[in-house]
Amino acid sequence: SQTIHQWPATLVQPVGSPLSLECTVEGTSNPNLYWYRQAAGRGLQLLFYSVGIGQISSEVPQNLSASRPQDRQFILSSKKLLLSDSGFYLCAAFPNEQFFGPGTRLTVL
């Protein structure tokens, strides 16, 4: 069965600091991978998706970037965090229906 791991589970960072959130997938090969952000427990906004190693597409212009160094690893990064980057970040994988990781709650102070 497919499992998605995300870490850290929670993170508090000062404005201007860097960010690295990691997502790894088990139980499937060559999945499409996604990063979503969810604000205030409401709808999800797609940030990035990847159909393969090194292939990243951005859905919205923002302060964040994504990388996929390995087939089942997806990383969300920022060089300098903004207050508006606070939120709940979810990684998902898609062979068919999307499977979601447990999420990372990021608070930027």
Added chain:
Amino acid sequence: SQQGEEDPQALSIQEGENATMNCSYKTSINNLQWYRQNSGRGLVHLILIRSNEREKHSGRLRVTLDTSKKSSSLLITASRAADTASYFCATVSPGTSYGKLTFGQGTILTVHP
């Protein structure tokens, strides 16, 4: 912008009652999916209904799809306190081979024991 719009935004019922949540969308779709999210957790896929299907069942869940009205409903029968969660609909549009989901804002369901 969000494709799906769920209503109601919040629903509060007693255990044993049925809960109905609705979702409307704006563009044509390949399929529509419903997800559940417990507070502060990841989303769990509940059910997928394709554009050529009208109704689908899974346990206590019943999903309908009306493509002419661009709407779907999720019915949870005989609700339990453990069903308390947020429920989201999400659509996949034609041409999005990478499986991009567009989510609605969700319905917060509270089931009182």
